[in-house]
Structures are given as structure tokens and as C-alpha cells.
Amino acid sequence: MKKCEICNGLEWILKEKDGTTLAVRCECHEEKEIERLTSEAHIPPRYQNNRVNNYNAINSNQVIAKKAASNFIEEYPFIDYGLFFIGPCGVGKTHLATAILNEVIQNGYEGKFCDFGQLLVQIRSSYNPVSRFSEMEILSELFRSPLLVVDDFACQRVTDWVLETLTYIIKSLYNERRVLLLTTNINMQEMTTDLFFEQLTDRIGYQVTSRLYEMCHIIPIESADYRKEYASVYHKMQSKKKKT
Numbered sequence: 001m002k003k004c005e006i007c008n009g010l011e012w013i014l015k016e017k018d019g020t021t022l023a024v025r026c027e028c029h030e031e032k033e034i035e036r037l038t039s040e041a042h043i044p045p046r047y048q049n050n051r052v053n054n055y056n057a058i059n060s061n062q063v064i065a066k067k068a069a070s071n072f073i074e075e076y077p078f079i080d081y082g083l084f085f086i087g088p089c090g091v092g093k094t095h096l097a098t099a100i101l102n103e104v105i106q107n108g109y110e111g112k113f114c115d116f117g118q119l120l121v122q123i124r125s126s127y128n129p130v131s132r133f134s135e136m137e138i139l140s141e142l143f144r145s146p147l148l149v150v151d152d153f154a155c156q157r158v159t160d161w162v163l164e165t166l167t168y169i170i171k172s173l174y175n176e177r178r179v180l181l182l183t184t185n186i187n188m189q190e191m192t193t194d195l196f197f198e199q200l201t202d203r204i205g206y207q208v209t210s211r212l213y214e215m216c217h218i219i220p221i222e223s224a225d226y227r228k229e230y231a232s233v234y235h236k237m238q239s240k241k242k243k244t
């Protein structure tokens with residue numbers, strides 16, 4: 001972004017009021033603030049243009065999930081629950097979670113994105129004596145954020161070490177009343193939220209699972225493959241166009 005000509009990049013201007021000079025925010029400040037929040041959110045470029053509007057809801061539970069995302073954005077930051085999107089690969093769970101984060105940032109609020117697998121790699125590599133960051137530095141950066149997207153949460157086999165780290169992370173986020181947006185891949189055949197609770201408990205233990213159920217609304221998204229369905233709908237549209 002080029003330097004503002006009004007304030008010369010200072011983001012403050014001087015204004016006269018009742019004979020005194022006051023420093024007030026320049027009109028460029030808000031735009032700069034959003035730019036800063038965006039760069040600090042670490043949203044992968046692939047997801048930066050995701051919005052609720054450009055989520056293509058095909059079946060009824062995608063419509064419900066989309067509505068839940070819109071409601072969340074409308075209510076934020078006056079909200080005391082997060083969303084936990086569960087479903088098979090390709091239904092757009094990450095699209096909705098990152099759409100919420102992008103839109104909340106556009107509204108001027110802070111939030112961060114992290115990929116669960118990458119987070120574990122980062123924490124593990126922090127044990128390396130030559131690492132630039134300690135485990136605490138990595139985690140405290142995340143814990144400071146009022147809103148946190150964790151993509152592909154607990155998707156891999158959970159070792160004792162991961163479970164210990166995870167319990168610590170969730171407990172801290174719970175105590176700090178942070179708002180979580182989670183996504184996880186799960187086979188939705190005959191899935192119910194109770195069954196999901198059981199499966200998640202198997203993966204990550206009762207303590208973490210019950211905390212998460214307290215912190216988040218579970219949003220199941222079942223579907224045949226979203227990309228495949230979308231492709232076929234798109235294909236139909238194209239062939240219709242050709243006929244007319």
C-alpha cells in the first residue's frame with residue numbers, strides 16, 4: 001500500500017478544535033489496521049479470499065453450516081462459543097472457518113489461523129537446542145489471540161506426547177475464554193454428535209473432548225464430495241449454456 005498523502009504514513013493528523021490542537025486518527029488508519037491484522041493472522045494464501053458468500057452450499061446441512069458461519073460473524077465479538085466443523089474431506093469445512101476469520105478481521109478484530117499438524121511440528125522442533133523459538137513462545141503467540149482457527153484438528157494418530165500438549169493447549173484456551181473455530185475430518189456415515197463425541201474421546205481423551213464440547217457448537221457437514229458435486233453442477237450449467 002502506498003504512503004498516505006494526508007498523514008505522510010503517520011496514521012495521525014492534527015486538528016484544531018476550540019482553539020486547541022488535537023491529534024486524531026487519519027482516515028487511512030482503519031485500512032492499515034486491517035492490513036496488519038491480516039498479515040499477523042497467518043492465513044495461507046489459498047484461503048485468503050474465502051468468504052461466507054463464496055461458499056457454495058449444495059445440500060441442506062451445508063446451508064445450515066453457512067448460516068451458522070454468518071450468525072457467528074454477525075455476533076462476534078459478543079459471542080461465548082466457537083464452532084467445530086466436522087465432516088469428510090472436501091465439504092468446505094476449512095472454507096467456512098477461514099471465511100469467518102477473514103470477515104472478522106475485515107470488521108477490525110484480531111484472529112489467527114493454525115494448522116494442527118504444522119503446530120505440532122513447530123512445537124516438536126522447538127525442543128531442538130538450535131531452535132529460535134521455545135515451545136512457550138509458539139504457544140503464547142496463539143494463546144494471546146482472542147479467536148483461533150485450528151485446521152485439521154486432531155486428525156492424526158495421537159501419541160502420548162501430542163495428547164499431553166493438546167490437553168495443555170485446550171485447558172489454557174478454555175481458561176482464557178478464547179473462541180475456537182475447529183475443523184476435523186471424520187467419516188460421517190451414520191454419524192451423530194454423540195457418536196462423534198465417542199470417536200473424538202477415543203482419539204484425544206475424555207478431558208479434552210468434553211472441554212471442546214463445552215466451548216464449541218458442533219456443526220456436522222455431510223455430503224458427497226463438495227468439489228465433485230460442485231464440478232458436476234458447474235458442468236450442468238455449462239452444458240445448459242451451450243444448448244441455449
Ligand SMILES: [Zn+2]
Nearest residue numbers: 004007026028
Ligand atoms: Zn493517512
